[in-house]
Amino acid sequence: xxxxxxxxLTELIAQFERLPGIGKKTAQRxxxxxLEQPPERAEKFAEALVNARRKIHFCxxxxxxTDMDVCSICGDSERxxxxxxxxxxxxxxxxxxxxxxxxxTYHVLHGVISPLDGVGPDQLRIKELMARLGSGEVxxxxxxxxxxxxxxxxxxYLSRLIKPMGIKVTRLAYGIPVGGDLEYADxxxxxxxxxxxxxx
Amino acid sequence: xxxxxxxxLTELIAQFERLPGIGKKTAQRxxxxxLEQPPERAEKFAEALVNARRKIHFCxxxxxxTDMDVCSICGDSERxxxxxxxxxxxxxxxxxxxxxxxxxTYHVLHGVISPLDGVGPDQLRIKELMARLGSGEVxxxxxxxxxxxxxxxxxxYLSRLIKPMGIKVTRLAYGIPVGGDLEYADxxxxxxxxxxxxxx
Numbered sequence: 001x002x003x004x005x006x007x008x009l010t011e012l013i014a015q016f017e018r019l020p021g022i023g024k025k026t027a028q029r030x031x032x033x034x035l036e037q038p039p040e041r042a043e044k045f046a047e048a049l050v051n052a053r054r055k056i057h058f059c060x061x062x063x064x065x066t067d068m069d070v071c072s073i074c075g076d077s078e079r080x081x082x083x084x085x086x087x088x089x090x091x092x093x094x095x096x097x098x099x100x101x102x103x104x105t106y107h108v109l110h111g112v113i114s115p116l117d118g119v120g121p122d123q124l125r126i127k128e129l130m131a132r133l134g135s136g137e138v139x140x141x142x143x144x145x146x147x148x149x150x151x152x153x154x155x156x157y158l159s160r161l162i163k164p165m166g167i168k169v170t171r172l173a174y175g176i177p178v179g180g181d182l183e184y185a186d187x188x189x190x191x192x193x194x195x196x197x198x199x200x
Numbered sequence: 201x202x203x204x205x206x207x208x209l210t211e212l213i214a215q216f217e218r219l220p221g222i223g224k225k226t227a228q229r230x231x232x233x234x235l236e237q238p239p240e241r242a243e244k245f246a247e248a249l250v251n252a253r254r255k256i257h258f259c260x261x262x263x264x265x266t267d268m269d270v271c272s273i274c275g276d277s278e279r280x281x282x283x284x285x286x287x288x289x290x291x292x293x294x295x296x297x298x299x300x301x302x303x304x305t306y307h308v309l310h311g312v313i314s315p316l317d318g319v320g321p322d323q324l325r326i327k328e329l330m331a332r333l334g335s336g337e338v339x340x341x342x343x344x345x346x347x348x349x350x351x352x353x354x355x356x357y358l359s360r361l362i363k364p365m366g367i368k369v370t371r372l373a374y375g376i377p378v379g380g381d382l383e384y385a386d387x388x389x390x391x392x393x394x395x396x397x398x399x400x
Binding site for chain 2: 021041047055071
């Protein structure tokens with residue numbers, strides 16, 4: 001009723017509302033913005049949605065996202081294939097790439113071991129990681145799962161699996177965030193920062 | 201580069217980023233949420249976008265949005281056609297409808313007179329409003345433009361145009377918002393609330 005029974009509008013608002021973090025008011029605002037734009041804009045948006053969903057799949061090597069057979073990182077001969085950075089999510093790959101500091105490759109687990117959510121090792125891309133270690137080319141695995149209980153548990157599970165193969169397993173450093181304020185750092189972070197202190 | 205050169209993903213993020221109030225990070229989050237859903241979801245979303253934009257246009261009577269010839273409010277014989285509530289935007293119609301208190305009709309101006317933005321009376325749906333007043337059926341016009349300088353100017357411009365036709369022109373009451381805190385009310389609102397005080 002509030003939309004004056006305009007079914008296509010109600011439907012568009014509902015679609016926006018299904019997106020994560022988008023509430024009723026924002027969904028309405030976004031839907032109206034589409035109506036205010038030329039029809040070509042809506043068509044291009046629609047095309048981008050369908051295209052992205054259809055063309056993007058997992059890289060058959062690292063399990064990150066790609067629209068090719070093998071992603072641009074795995075396919076780049078300049079990248080150091082002896083190091084694999086293991087992350088939970090394709091978004092984490094992008095976060096590392098933004099640093100422009102890492103020249104190795106990645107492996108995306110697509111989650112973490114979480115018995116409470118019914119996620120065991122078999123639901124993650126661990127088999128695919130193990131397959132990559134067989135060639136003997138890899139010398140270091142950087143565990144870059146999130147600093148949560150599940151992230152830690154997954155990192156140590158993998159570590160126990162990989163170390164016996166004679167491959168070095170490392171973990172990201174804990175510490176205070178750059179630009180952060182000590183006053184607001186939680187006690188666990190601060191304790192880890194103290195523990196991991198370096199000589200200057 | 202940060203997206204690993206996945207063109208369809210970059211394009212989808214760009215489309216989300218073009219929406220009002222959606223920044224780079226949110227656009228990325230929304231695009232990823234599409235990739236995590238089954239393809240049918242993306243297709244339904246795409247369809248809703250194109251459908252809404254194609255099927256929704258202005259009601260030929262009140263200039264609000266509709267997917268029919270005449271909107272559901274103008275077409276409703278139960279609504280009181282002797283009162284027209286004049287608003288700036290179709291969103292305002294929905295705001296009034298949510299109150300469930302108003303039984304008259306609407307007229308959407310699609311903006312306000314704003315010389316600085318190059319918007320004069322000719323750019324608004326004023327001609328269409330005047331055409332509705334010719335029949336003699338209308339006895340009251342409620343000016344419900346926003347309480348801004350431009351909204352006020354537009355209301356008084358229209359009032360000068362309509363009053364000579366013997367039609368009553370009213371303006372929404374100013375006052376403190378329901379549930380608001382006096383402490384935070386600005387001095388203009390408070391002065392108007394005082395001015396418009398009612399006996400209890």
